[in-house]
Amino acid sequence: MRDFLAPNPYEDAGRITEYLLGGHEVFSVMGSSEDVLGSGRTVLGGDSVLSDGEWIWRGDLWFYVRTHDVELPGEFLARIRQHDYLVPAGNEPRMIAVAEYVAASLRTGRSGRRTLDSPMPDATRIDIDDPEVDMDRGQRLLYRGEPFTGEVEEHLGGAPVSLDSYVEGVRHGPGREWYKDGTLRSEATAREGLPVGTSREWHPNGVLAAEVEFSGNGTAMVAERRWDEEGRPTKNWHAGRGKTPPTAKWHRPGEDRE
Structure with a gap:
């Protein structure tokens, strides 16, 4: 090495x-x-x-x-x-x-x-509203009674609003959200259920709204930057430079979105 x-x-x-x-x-x-x-x-x-x-x-x-x-x-x-x-x-x-x-x-x-x-069959993808989707007591996502590995999509009014990756019922890998008109709303990466890397959010007009950077093991937020709908900066926080950041919030599968 x-x-x-x-x-x-x-x-x-x-x-x-x-x-x-x-x-x-x-x-x-x-x-x-x-x-x-x-x-x-x-x-x-x-x-x-x-x-x-x-x-x-x-x-x-x-x-x-x-x-x-x-x-x-x-x-x-x-x-x-x-x-x-x-x-x-x-x-x-x-x-x-x-x-x-x-x-x-x-x-x-x-x-x-x-x-x-080599052409291969499509990978496993399920809809969160499938009646065979459930959650166990450990908050693992189940499909047909077993922890699910694959992609979980969600639709509102027929339009896709989220697509997340799961391994053994736990969020693991890339995830994205969209507004109803198809505009990208957010993107993030999870590892063993925790946010890692940099997550991003966009305003409905497509302007970048936020960037939040997490530590490599997903246990802490290390930076947060936010902008208004005109692209003007409204927040620029880094670990060690002031107040404790707000707790990061992940949408649970099927959770209502505005």
Whole structure:
């Protein structure tokens, strides 16, 4: 690992971290991984495997980029910046193929980049209003009595208003919300039920309303910035610079929205 440390940190390391955290999870490992470079810290979901459909990486790569200035392959870095630090929407047949490739790689010890073109069936996606959707006492989302893994969508008046990723009944991965007219309302990333990376909200007119940055393990809010509908800044808070921030609120599945 030390052979891959960059001579200088990336100026856009925070945005690169968002991309890495927002990858589509193709192999899930619950629990934590230890920092192999000796900081003594652990990373939730570090042994999981994520992908953007072309590149494959470990769930703790964001930590090494942010904490130890680990250098990424030039082609991968160019792809991240080309997509404006947003992981492309998952092409489900491709993601299934990636998952199969990862499983085979773990068995044989292969790793690296892969281009995949094999057509596969659609991934599992359910509607939150499906009568077979329920919640257990631990607030895990169930489908047909079992903890659900896949995507959960919600509609209001026939229009999609949210799409969230779940693993074993717990929010894990990217999530988005839309206004009824289709305008993007918010986007965020969860890891084992906790918010990580940077979440964003937009006003109905499309102007950015808020950016909230969370710690890598999802246990604390570290920065909050807000703007009015004209784009004028109304708040700029950073940890250690003043009052305790408000508690972050996640919508529960099926929760009413304005």
